Amino acid sequence: MLLRNVLLATLIATSVAQNDPLTGISQALNANGLTAFAGLLPIVNRSTVGQGLFRTLLSGGNFSIFVPNNQAISQVPQNIAGDSDALANIISYHILQGNFTDPSGSVLGQNLPNVTIGRTLLNDSSLVQLEGNRSQVLVWGKESGGAIRILNQPSNTTVQNVTSIGGFGVYAIDRVLTIPPSFSQALAASPGLSTDALVALLNNTLITGADGSNISFTSFLDGSAVRGFTFFAPNNAALQAAQSTLATLQGNATAVQVVLGNHIVNGSSLYSTTLANTTSASGEPLTFFSNSSGSFVSSGNVATARIVATNVLAKNGVVHVIDGVLANTQSDSSAASSAFQGATSTAPQTATETGPVSNPTGTGSGGGNNGSGGSGNGALSVFNENLISSMLLVVGTIVSTAFMV
Ligand SMILES: *[C@@H]1O[C@H](CO)[C@@H](O)[C@H](O)[C@H]1NC(C)=O
Numbered sequence: 046m047l048l049r050n051v052l053l054a055t056l057i058a059t060s061v062a063q064n065d066p067l068t069g070i071s072q073a074l075n076a077n078g079l080t081a082f083a084g085l086l087p088i089v090n091r092s093t094v095g096q097g098l099f100r101t102l103l104s105g106g107n108f109s110i111f112v113p114n115n116q117a118i119s120q121v122p123q124n125i126a127g128d129s130d131a132l133a134n135i136i137s138y139h140i141l142q143g144n145f146t147d148p149s150g151s152v153l154g155q156n157l158p159n160v161t162i163g164r165t166l167l168n169d170s171s172l173v174q175l176e177g178n179r180s181q182v183l184v185w186g187k188e189s190g191g192a193i194r195i196l197n198q199p200s201n202t203t204v205q206n207v208t209s210i211g212g213f214g215v216y217a218i219d220r221v222l223t224i225p226p227s228f229s230q231a232l233a234a235s236p237g238l239s240t241d242a243l244v245a246l247l248n249n250t251l252i253t254g255a256d257g258s259n260i261s262f263t264s265f266l267d268g269s270a271v272r273g274f275t276f277f278a279p280n281n282a283a284l285q286a287a288q289s290t291l292a293t294l295q296g297n298a299t300a301v302q303v304v305l306g307n308h309i310v311n312g313s314s315l316y317s318t319t320l321a322n323t324t325s326a327s328g329e330p331l332t333f334f335s336n337s338s339g340s341f342v343s344s345g346n347v348a349t350a351r352i353v354a355t356n357v358l359a360k361n362g363v364v365h366v367i368d369g370v371l372a373n374t375q376s377d378s379s380a381a382s383s384a385f386q387g388a389t390s391t392a393p394q395t396a397t398e399t400g401p402v403s404n405p406t407g408t409g410s411g412g413g414n415n416g417s418g419g420s421g422n423g424a425l426s427v428f429n430e431n432l433i434s435s436m437l438l439v440v441g442t443i444v445s446t447a448f449m450v
Pocket residue numbers: 077078079114115205206207217
């Protein structure tokens with residue numbers, strides 16, 4: 046049975062209370078031809094997650110809602126459409142607090158930078174494990190023709206038109222958005238990123254997990270121990286080009302772990318709009334610059350690579366693909382530790398973000414990217430803080446074929 050039929054049955058069975066403020070929104074959605082989405086609201090309302098979502102929407106303030114059109118919603122598998130919790134979480138990922146229309150009045154930040162990051166309402170801890178329990182972000186960009194495309198989704202997703210309904214900006218889109226998956230699934234979902242050699246390498250790199258077991262680096266990043274990370278992921282060509290350098294690290298697990306750690310920011314999800322000079326998980330400086338050839342990342346004074354793809358979202362962090370290996374074998378564990386402490390102490394989200402996610406010092410509006418006080422879960426912090434020392438415990442040798450791409 047298609048979702049449409051489920052919806053029809055539900056619509057007939059459910060009469061939305063006339064005094065519910067969401068009724069007006071439902072009616073306006075219907076009037077705009079977004080009937081399938083409007084029909085989902087009563088289903089969502091059956092779950093605790095959905096009721097919390099509606100309370101948030103009715104609590105005042107402006108919201109921006111990406112509304113999949115009828116065609117898009119008809120393709121949602123029935124097992125999801127009938128699961129009001131799953132549906133509520135999916136819909137949470139389509140809603141952002143705030144008005145993303147820029148002051149000039151053009152829609153969705155046409156005059157904002159080409160890539161805009163917005164913080165959605167998706168915060169279910171089983172689906173999002175970012176630092177400070179922040180909710181998941183959505184990334185969209187402007188195409189040369191002026192169309193707005195949601196970026197890094199498995200299918201091309203484009204904004205069809207924009208309407209304003211009360212304090213709600215309604216952006217019709219032609220797909221249902223996919224919630225960012227695990228690190229390895231996020232990379233696998235985009236074969237164009239050409240990062241399978243890296244994933245093979247990480248699959249063959251063992252670290253000691255929180256429980257003392259040996260786990261692959263992939264499982265470590267995919268799991269829930271890491272809350273908030275930025276991974277500069279060398280693509281296949283990068284690993285190929287660095288083959289002889291990497292060969293010199295063969296048999297030295299310490300060096301391999303240090304080099305990997307120099308590709309990671311521990312405890313911070315830095316998006317393209319929030320990249321700022323920082324310290325890697327191995328304690329080395331990570332610095333950024335742009336010129337007419339593109340945007341670059343450097344590790345210490347040792348290596349520089351061009352960033353070739355940005356903002357690949359994972360449930361617990363973000364990946365940027367780079368065209369070179371940051372083959373820096375230096376490390377500084379106390380710098381790594383204080384960088385992680387700094388990240389976790391600023392992570393708790395104290396301000397609601399109602400505009401593009403950007404650096405607090407940047408020129409972007411909204412911000413609210415920062416916070417203070419609070420400390421993370423102790424055990425988790427210790428594990429994260431000791432990421433590098435855990436990695437140093439690696440005894441398994443790196444499978445040579447992993448490097449020999
Ligand atoms: C906006 O898009 C929706 C879905 O594609 C469509 O049904 C509706 O007619 C459009 N509205 C306008 C004003 O173009």
